[in-house]
Amino acid sequence: MARKMGFYGILAYIVFGFLAYWYLFYLADTSLPFEFQGSRADPATFLNPREYMLSEEYSKIRNLLFFLSTPYEWLFYFLVLLVGLSGAFKKWGKDTFQHKLLQNGVYIFWLSLFSYAATFPLSYISYNFSKTYNISTQSFPSWMKDELIGFWVNFVTLLITISVLYWLIQRSRKYWWLLAWLLSIPFTLFIMFVQPVVIDPLYNDFSPLKNKELEAKILDLAGKADIPANHVFEVNMAEKTNALNAYVTGIGGNSRIVLWDTTLNRLSDGEILFIMAHEMAHYVEKHIYIGIAGYLILSLFGLWLTSRMMAWAIRRWGKELKVDDVGDIRSVPLLLMILSMLMFISSPASNFVSRYQETRADRYAIEMTGNTDDAIGSFQTLTKAGLSQVNPPLLVKIFRYGHPTMLERISRLEDYEVEQRNKNTD
Template identity: 65%
Template sequence: MVRKWAFRGVFAYLLFGLVMYVYLYFLADSSLPNSLKGTSADPETFMNSRELMLSEEYSTIRNLLFFLSTPYEWVFYFLILILGVSRKFENWAVETTKFRFLQTGIYLFWLTLTSFIAIFPFQYISHTLSKRYNISTQSFSGWMKDEFTDFWVNYLMMFVIVTVLYWLIRRFPKRWWLAAWALSVPFSIFLMFIQPVLIDPLYNDFYPLKDKQLEEQILSLASKANIPTDHVYEVNMSEETNALNAYVTGVGSNSRIVLWDTTLNKLNQDEILFIMAHEMAHYVEKHIYIGIGIYLLFSFVGLWIAAKWMNRLVEKHSESLKVKKVSHLSSLPLFLLITSVLLFASSPLSNWISRYQEVRADRYAIELTGNKEAAISSFQQLSKVGLSQVNPPFIVKIFRYGHPTMLERLKMLEEYEGKEKQ
């Protein structure tokens, strides 16, 4: 029975991978509509032939890796369960100590380590691919340092979450999901509060913007938008990547506007001000808090579904899954499997909401700066430097894109300008 289920799981994964390969390389359409030929949305107007070829190659491989890595994680959790590995980890933990929190720590260490090793090939391929296409500038040693930092940060966070979660499952067998959701509200806000000052600095150095003249202009823009802020931060990402980015992070007094130094080095002043205006829009329109609210709604439904599915699967397939009770630590891979599937299934909706917010931020930035030319050139530079597809395939868009495609962003600017001229 175990061999049959293992074979079915691996076969389904390979079949899915083959389908996605055929779709991405032979069926997907990323061509530009004829109506946009020669416009600012046409990549041939701002990329040379080599850059066009590389952007298609790089994007297609990255898309394939995404659609292979996500179900690979599901197969991993499934095999960990049916092969009895998860139960073995739990037995080791129980035999080592009588204290439950130490049992959780031991079990979680072995599960996290096994997961790290299993997922590492995809991580390494992604890193080498970025190096080959000159996106990543990070050395292998620097990349491995970040990987190990990720390992311990994720382990410590999961230790806290899993310890509390399984205490709740034992304490409230029928309503543990509701209690877990209630506790996730302050925990999520706490994480967003400490991320800029405790977590992010583990990976990079953050410091106030060095260019004080530019900072003054950005702060003037912030004042125009009624945003109370005293500093703009830059981060030394050029040691890791050539890509461009800027973002808003944190909540309350710990909220920050952050610019990558690559953005400062490769965009002109007007383009940087447009990017900053876009990020300010997220603050003005309270997208961070709306995002928290949407996350809480999704997590409420997700935890309820996860609890229902876990109870049914353990009740009907306890022997096959090698899990006696939901309250046993050995059921954790089942919980992670279900939540991962739910996250993937809900990503088209969550990405659509995110894209809607990004469109509003784009429009706000144009209105605040009054510089559509800078908006166009900044989007073109983002595509060029990041080797991004201007018009990605539909399935890729709905599952991967939390931002509008560059085609949609540049088309919106073209139409916006058209309205202005009338």
């Protein structure tokens, strides 16, 4: 039975991969609707034919890798259970240490290591394509350094999470999910608080913005929005990528406004001020805190559903999965697989909310800065630098896009421009 389940699991993944490839490369229509042709949202107005061709090719490959990687993770955890690797990891832990926490550490280490090894090919392919299309400028040693940092950060996080979670399961089989959710609230807030000053600097070098004239303009903009900001940070990303970005991260006293140096190098001051006004809108409209609240609500329902699905799966296929109890650490791959599935299923809803917030932020930014040429110029340069599709396929938008498409963002700015022109003529 276990062999049959494994065969059907692999077959299902292969079929899904072919369907995803067929959809992205043959079925999906990414052409610009007739009514937008010739507008400033039309790629033909700011991309040359070669750039447009490369953006379509790169986007299709990147989207295919996304749709392949998530179910690949599910398949990996499924096979780890079926072939008995989870049981082997547990045995190695018991053979090495007597203390429960140290046994858990051995188990999580081997699970993390096998998971990293299994997913490394897809990660490397993604990195290699980014280099080929001149998005990534990162050397292989630098990329591997980031990969290894990510491995150890994930290992420590998973070790703490799993150790606490399974301790709760042992204490309360019925309500462990609720207790875990209650503990996740301070843990989530703590991670968000320390991320800008502890985790992010592990990957990149941050420093106060060197262009003090631009910083003064940004802080003046922040003052008009009643944002208590004293510094703007820049991060050295040119050694890793040609893409552009800016963001607000952290909560409370550790909040930071961050600009990539690639953004500083490619955009004018006016375009940067529009981007900064957009990021400030998230602070003004409390999108960060709304996002935290939404995440906690979803995680409460997700943990409850996970507890039910784990118990059902073990009752139904415990023998094949080689797990006979929810509290047995051998069930960790089942837990991670279910959580990953639920996150993927819920992503359209969370992306929809995110796109709404980003639309609000765009509106706030253009009303604050008032310069549609700079705003549209910034989006055109972002598209060009990242080889992004202006009008991505519907399923890609639903599952991948936390921002509106560039077609939507630029066309809304053009609509705003028309609104202002009409107001001025009345």
